[in-house]
Amino acid sequence: MSxxxxxPRVRRSHWLLSTIAGATMVFLYLxxxxxxxxxxxxxxxxxxxxxxxxxxxxxxLHNQVVLQAALNTLILAAVSTAISTVLGTLLAIGLERFPWxxxxxxxxxxxxxxxxxxxxxxxxxxxxxxFEAVRQAMGGLRLGLATMIVAxxxxxxxxxxxxxxxxxxxxxxxVEEAARDLYADTWHSLRTxxxxxxxxxxxxxxxxxxxxxxxxxxISFFTSGPSSVTxxxxxxxxxxxxxxxxxxxxxxxxxxxxxxxxxxxxxxxRSPKEE
Amino acid sequence: xxxxxxxxxxxATTRKLTTRGLALLAVPLxxxxxxxxxxxxxxxxxxxxxxxxxxxxxxTFSLQNFGRLAGYDAFxxxxxxxxxxxxxxxxxxxTTVITLALAYPLSFxxxxxxxxxxxxxxxxxxxPFCTNLVIRTYAWMLLLGNQMPPALLAQWLHLIGPSExxxxxxxxxxxxxxxxxxxxxxxxxxxxxxxxDWAIVEASRDLYSRPMRTFFHGILPQTLPGLVTAIVLTFxxxxxxxxxxxxxxxxxxxxxxxxIQHQFGVSRDFPFGAAVSLVLTFLTMVGLLILRRSGDEVTxx
Numbered sequence: 001m002s003x004x005x006x007x008p009r010v011r012r013s014h015w016l017l018s019t020i021a022g023a024t025m026v027f028l029y030l031x032x033x034x035x036x037x038x039x040x041x042x043x044x045x046x047x048x049x050x051x052x053x054x055x056x057x058x059x060x061l062h063n064q065v066v067l068q069a070a071l072n073t074l075i076l077a078a079v080s081t082a083i084s085t086v087l088g089t090l091l092a093i094g095l096e097r098f099p100w101x102x103x104x105x106x107x108x109x110x111x112x113x114x115x116x117x118x119x120x121x122x123x124x125x126x127x128x129x130x131f132e133a134v135r136q137a138m139g140g141l142r143l144g145l146a147t148m149i150v151a152x153x154x155x156x157x158x159x160x161x162x163x164x165x166x167x168x169x170x171x172x173x174x175v176e177e178a179a180r181d182l183y184a185d186t187w188h189s190l191r192t193x194x195x196x197x198x199x200x201x202x203x204x205x206x207x208x209x210x211x212x213x214x215x216x217x218x219i220s221f222f223t224s225g226p227s228s229v230t231x232x233x234x235x236x237x238x239x240x241x242x243x244x245x246x247x248x249x250x251x252x253x254x255x256x257x258x259x260x261x262x263x264x265x266x267x268x269x270r271s272p273k274e275e
Numbered sequence: 276x277x278x279x280x281x282x283x284x285x286x287a288t289t290r291k292l293t294t295r296g297l298a299l300l301a302v303p304l305x306x307x308x309x310x311x312x313x314x315x316x317x318x319x320x321x322x323x324x325x326x327x328x329x330x331x332x333x334x335t336f337s338l339q340n341f342g343r344l345a346g347y348d349a350f351x352x353x354x355x356x357x358x359x360x361x362x363x364x365x366x367x368x369x370t371t372v373i374t375l376a377l378a379y380p381l382s383f384x385x386x387x388x389x390x391x392x393x394x395x396x397x398x399x400x401x402x403p404f405c406t407n408l409v410i411r412t413y414a415w416m417l418l419l420g421n422q423m424p425p426a427l428l429a430q431w432l433h434l435i436g437p438s439e440x441x442x443x444x445x446x447x448x449x450x451x452x453x454x455x456x457x458x459x460x461x462x463x464x465x466x467x468x469x470x471x472d473w474a475i476v477e478a479s480r481d482l483y484s485r486p487m488r489t490f491f492h493g494i495l496p497q498t499l500p501g502l503v504t505a506i507v508l509t510f511x512x513x514x515x516x517x518x519x520x521x522x523x524x525x526x527x528x529x530x531x532x533x534x535i536q537h538q539f540g541v542s543r544d545f546p547f548g549a550a551v552s553l554v555l556t557f558l559t560m561v562g563l564l565i566l567r568r569s570g571d572e573v574t575x576x
Contacts, residue, residue, distance in 0.1 A: 021384040021396075024377055027454055028403045031414030038417060047422045091303035098296030099282060099289065108304070114311055117507070119515020119559055121532045125552040126314025128539065133317045136332075154310040157303060173283055180284030186295065211405045217518060218408075222539065232409045239413055239522065248417075251410040258406045266398055 032255060039248035056249035066234065066250060073230040076145060076220075077213040080152035085206040087153070088160025093194070095161075096168040112162065115155040124222035127151040131223065143225035151223045152213050159212060160205035167201025168194075207265040214258065318556075321549035332546065340550035356534070360554075363530040366445075366520075367513035370452040374509045375502070377453070378460035382501075385461070386468040397465065404458035412522050415451050416442060419523075443525035451519040456512060460505040467501025503566050511559045531555050 042053035060066050095108060115123060127147075135141040175197065179189040195202075217232040224233060231254060238247055277290045322340055327333050344360070346352045385396045403411060419425060419441035426441045441447055471494070479493040517532025524530075531551060538548030 017380050017384040017387075020377060020380045024381050024457065025399060028400070028457065031411065031418045031454075032403065032406070034418045034423070035410070035414045047417075047420065087303040087306055090299050091307075094296050094299030094303070097283070098292050098299075099280070100296065111307060111311065117511060117559075117563060119511055119532075119555060121515040121517050121535055122552050122556050122559075123314075125535060125539065125548060126318050127310075129317040129321050129545065129549055130310070130314040132545065133313075133320070150310065154307065157307060161303070177284035186285070215405055215407050232407050235407075235409050235413065236518075239409075239416070243413075247413070251413065254410055255406050259402055262398065262402050262405050266394075266401075 035248050036252045036255070038245065039252040041245070041248075044245060056246040057253075059246045060249055060253075063246065065229070066231075066246075069229045069231045069234040072145060072228055073214065073232075076148055076152060076228075076230060077210050080149045080156055080213050081206055081209045083149070084153045084156035084160050084209050085202060088157045088205055088209070089164050089198075089202055091157065091161040092164035092168055093190075093198075096165055097194075112158045115158045116162070120155075120216070120218045121222075123155060124151070124219040127154070127219065128222045143223060143228075145228040147223045147225070148220055148228060148230075151219050152216065155219065156209040156212055159208050160202075163205035163208055164198060164201045167198045167204075171197055204265060207261060211258070211261050211265065214254075214261070318549045318553055321546050322553050324546045324549075326544050326546055340547045341554070343547060344551060344554060359529050359531060359534050362528060363514060363532075364558075366448065366452065366516075366528065366530060367510055370449060370456060370513045371506055371509045373449065373453050374456045374460045375505060378457055378464055378505060379498075379502075381457075382461050382464035382468045385465050386471070393469075397462075400458045400461050403454070408455065408518055411455065412451055412519055415447065415454070416522060419447055419450070442523045443528075445524065445528050447523040448520050448528045451523045452513055452516060455516075455519060456509040459508040459512065463504035463508065464498065464501045467498050467504075471497055507563060507566055510562060514559050514562075515555060 038047060039056055040052050040054065041047070041049055042055065043050035091112070095105065100108075127150075128143075131141055131143060131147050141147070171194075176189055176193055179193045184193070217236065220230055220233055221236070224230070229237070231250065235247060235250065238244070277288050279286070279288055280292075281287075282292055320334075321332075323336050323338065325333050325335065325337050325339060342348075344356050346354055346357050385393055385400075388396060417423070421430075421438050421440035426435070426439070429435045429441060430437055430439065435441065475497070476489055476493045479489040484492070515532055516530055517536050520528050520530045520533055521536070531554075535548050535551050535555070538544045538551065542548075
């Protein structure tokens with residue numbers, strides 16, 4: 001029984017609602033459209049339209065700093081996503097599939113929610129201070145890609161665990177019980193039953209983690225070192241120095257990558273019931 | 276205590292299950308606990324330390340960093356840091372109110388579409404939400420620049436001086452903050468509104484109640500859990516904002532985030548930065564507790 005059958009009427013919206021919805025969309029997208037428009041504007045200075053040109057995109061390809069930053073961004077996102085997906089999935093399965101006492105569930109759930117509800121600047125400061133304390137106590141720790149990866153993994157684990165956990169919770173027990181009844185051992189049932197069934201959840205969790213890593217600025221800003229500039233950090237730095245038009249091109253590319261990721265994420269999170 | 280039980284169709288003992296479960300949980304739990312508890316501990320430790328005149332850190336216990344935030348320093352009392360604290364609370368509160376005022380009707384609008392259309396609308400909301408904040412904030416800097424239509428209009432109306440831009444200004448900070456938090460608010464509200472029981476609304480209409488009364492007694496109570504989540508997800512990130520006031524606001528709209536960043540950047544005063552971060556954590560936790568009392572569990576996604 002689907003919800004659509006229970007509520008057959010599609011209500012017509014009040015004109016005020018439609019206006020607010022339309023205005024909000026303009027509000028959300030107009031600045032991004034302006035950046036995209038400027039990225040194909042030939043003008044070097046100012047915003048006056050001087051004709052269509054892709055020269056700023058071409059210029060990016062020869063900018064070693066940008067290419068290195070793009071590489072750093074991808075390494076950071078890929079490595080942190082890989083680690084956090086494994087850890088987050090383990091956490092979700094370990095929590096969801098064992099008869100833990102209620103107090104323990106409650107504590108672990110609260111801990112998992114901490115990175116979700118703390119302001120990211122506090123999280124970033126905490127990470128920086130912990131790294132700094134380790135450095136002062138033992139020496140040798142330098143801020144760079146490694147510290148950024150550790151920081152990113154720490155907040156990604158929670159999001160992966162929440163996504164995978166909700167998938168596990170909707171599965172119910174019957175299939176796994178059936179596997180047991182047919183004499184599958186723990187490992188076999190996990191590998192051939194549970195993991196394939198929660199695979200969409202794991203993929204969605206991984207894509208969310210990847211998006212979060214790309215989306216992050218504040219945590220990277222605090223935990224990065226001079227040699228580990230990522231694209232958001234590079235853009236922020238050039239805003240301080242004064243903007244050149246290739247920033248528009250770079251921003252547009254990052255935006256388009258994000259759009260692709262979101263559309264991919266939507267495909268995997270769409271639950272089977274809705275299809 | 277070792278009990279025998281049937282768990283997912285398997286005859287097992289609690290000890291066996293606990294061992295197996297802990298084997299799965301060990302690595303992620305150790306990671307999370309070490310890397311969440313250690314930073315918190317580090318923050319507390321740094322916040323009670325102090326910076327010597329030489330710039331070195333002195334690990335002696337003192338509460339002077341918190342005193343400084345409250346305005347007491349070597350020269351008596353100043354209100355400068357308290358003003359920043361106040362600005363942060365005011366900007367976050369107003370941002371939350373404006374955001375909810377836009378997100379609430381928007382979530383009703385989306386819930387009234389056909390299912391396929393709803394999906395499109397939600398995707399449209401999520402895309403800016405996943406775009407990097409630096410890019411979104413820069414996009415506003417570009418759009419509010421002095422040669423762009425919004426600024427030209429304001430110049431023509433003599434709201435700002437000739438050839439001035441619309442940023443840095445408090446208005447620009449609000450624009451940036453609201454556009455940043457809108458998706459955070461729409462998503463939980465929509466999930467709530469979608470499940471709304473319209474029979475209650477119809478019953479209220481059948482009993483001749485006026486639209487306002489129907490809203491306050493039939494609709495608003497049903498959307499309370501979504502509203503609480505939306506407030507949490509708007510207010511807490513707003514309290515910690517740093518990039519938006521940094522790029523779009525002037526010195527007048529410094530928020531706690533800017534103060535913190537300043538301590539780790541220009542001032543290199545880690546102990547004071549840690550103290551301000553702790554206070555920010557404390558404030559958001561208090562807010563979270565109050566809201567949790569009044570609403571449902573915080574749900575995300």
